[in-house]
Amino acid sequence: MTLQTSLEQPAPVRQIANAIAGWIDRLGAVWVEGQVAQVNRRPGVGTVFLTLRDTVADISIPVTCSRVLFDGLNPPLVEGASVVVHAKPSYYANRGTLSLQARDIRMVGLGELLARLERRRQLLAAEGLFATALKRRLPFLPGTVGLVTAPGSAAERDVLENARRRWPAVTFAVAYAAMQGPRSAAEVIEALERLDRDPSVDVIVIARGGGSVEDLLPFSDEALVRAVHAARTPVVSAIGHEPDSPLLDLVADVRASTPTDAAKLVVPDVAEELRVVDTARQRLRGGLHGWLQREQAALDGLRSRPALADPRSLLDARLTEVDALRERARRTLEHRLDRAADDIDHHRARARALSPLATLQRGYAVVQDAEGHVVSSVAGVAPGATVSIRVADGRVAATVTATETATEEGEADGRQ
Template sequence: MTEFRAQPRPGETPDPEAVHPRDSSAEAPTSVARLNRTIRGFVENWGSVWVEGEITSWNVRGGNVFGRLKDLGSDALIAIRVWSKTLQRMPDDHKVGDRVVACVKADYFVRQGDFSFTVSAMRPLGLGDQLERLERLRAQLRSEGLFDAARKKPVPFLPQCIGLITGERSDAEKDVHRNAELRWPRVRFRTVYAAVQGERCVPETIAALQTLDADPDVDVIVIARGGGDPQHLLGFSDELLLRAVAAASTPVVSAIGHENDRPLLDDVADVRASTPTDAAKRLVPDVAEQRALVQQLRTRAAGRLTQRVAYDIAQLEQLRTRPVLRNPESMLQGYEHELFVLVSRGRDLVQRTMDTGARRTDELRAALRALSPGATLARGYAIAHLDDGAIVRDAAQAPAGTPMVVTVGRGSIAALARGEVAEPPGPLDTAQSELG
């Protein structure tokens, strides 16, 4: 258990009213007033410290200021009070969204049990420090490729529905609607309001972005604000918001401020518009310009078509005036004569070839007949064969009893040799000599 014991300063005596956990119990509880006095005594021993933060609340009541400071790196908050005398010494007019360095001292109000910090001095946070942080973040995101043109998504030519993230009842909303509807009257919007400065800017803008990105009807998302002090635009250079924009699947258009206001959102978004009016002009085409363009294209198409038809008609007339088209039979007559000559030549050539072939066939047939053994056999000669097919050329080849086959002019005769017979030379010798 934490001990709420006020530590006395050097030379001071301990507060006898201070309560200690050992001094209280369920049977003997201490009072709320004594507990608050103990806490106040403990808090008053803290010295003043300089803190850095963003003003998220700045309410002036009775000449005093009651507000809150938010940590720049987290959601931690502290309540602050600026008394009128201190406020008069402050040269700057502080407001919500400013980033400041303040000298604060803890204070605990016994009566209400409120814990806050009293501000004794405050000055704006150096712009150089902010720019240095932004430049470091810019370099980091560039190294990760979030600024690359290759990853940026194209905006559709004519979006059916535009998602708009802006402040409620803001001039930026009016500018986008008015200029878009003047250019294309049937354009549709889905608007999600979000704080455009202060501590709610980043979380509300991210939530609105996620809502519109999840809507399949939304073709493009515009984040619009009508410019302002650079301090008020720091939310649009927040790393969480920038990464959410880079991760969105729907194209995102940044329309923050004017030409001189360049938050990091301009570099991460898919399209950067210098103003909300410029965003409307970039998103939707001008219906009058499109109608004029359509009319111009129709006129050019009609002129080209007329020119083409006239050219084709002239070409056709030129072809029709040619002699061959005026009397097509003349061209056919020339081809007819040439065809007749070729056919005649072909017939003569075929006939001569056939006659030459017939004569050559007759000559070969006569030569074949003259050389054929059949002609010799037809004149009365015969050929004797042994069983093995050998021709008998010598009587010694067929001793008595040798079977033979005798071939004559018409057919063959089976014979049996009776041995050699002595006879004078006659036609048989002549036949053998012819057969070789």
């Protein structure tokens, strides 16, 4: 039934509260899953008051149950237990509060609990929260190590002492949180986010000692897993011992089997690093010494070569070659000059042999008439003509007294 209200006719608070109570009362019983965050048993009261918290969101709702139902649970119900409650919603109009009236409470058994954790793991893995590609490498030497753990716990002592034993100068920023119970996941998330906002923190370690599956349930909380996934700082999970594997181990960047192992992962061992540096120094020294020896041997080899041992030896050899070439050139030039002189003599002799003067020297003469023409026939002159006779050493002026014609037999006919 809908209430008819208006500005002129408003409904009183009691009417609205009773209407809400009536609407909720018409709701049937429901099965609700959650974690018991608080148990309040008041002396002399037959009702036990519980607070049921959602396993993911920060939402809780009051639950009431009879003392008979509460005392009949086996094992006894304690804070932090995971339960499934069959309850009917109820609205208390006098205080305006909503609660659940429990009719049945069933503890979540270990097998069922592990099955639910496995389903949760599969769902988160399908979202990619556990992907290997998202894992970040830890810094070699962090400036400040963030630590989330319980105050005064053995895990805190193990991480601090072992880390400082390995690297005495390491600095820690410790954020305390409950590591067990219904508020554990929320406090760990708050501590993680506080350290993640600190720019000086280079790596965050979440450490807790061993425990039962129920004790380690907060570290499989979906909200915590998502908070670690969203953190900008690398996270190391050091929960429990080697066999323990909460979902936090899967989403963390590095999983440590124990808190002691986490201390070994986040800081290097100063003694081991000094040994590595010393070994590297020795290797460098040995390599440099070997290189110097090889270079010295190469230099000695170069210096032992004749060209460097006695630079003049090359000049002496080249000087000998130059002298030999000079002597050879001199002989060749002399031979060529001698042959050229002989050729000139031969040409001179041939030219002299062809010269008319040479013919004259052998007793021949050239006869020219008065006009200077050479007389080659007796017909060219007449008796009484004046002629010039050219001999080897001069000229003879003569007058033709007679001419004589040579016959075919070589005899001359006398003519006047």
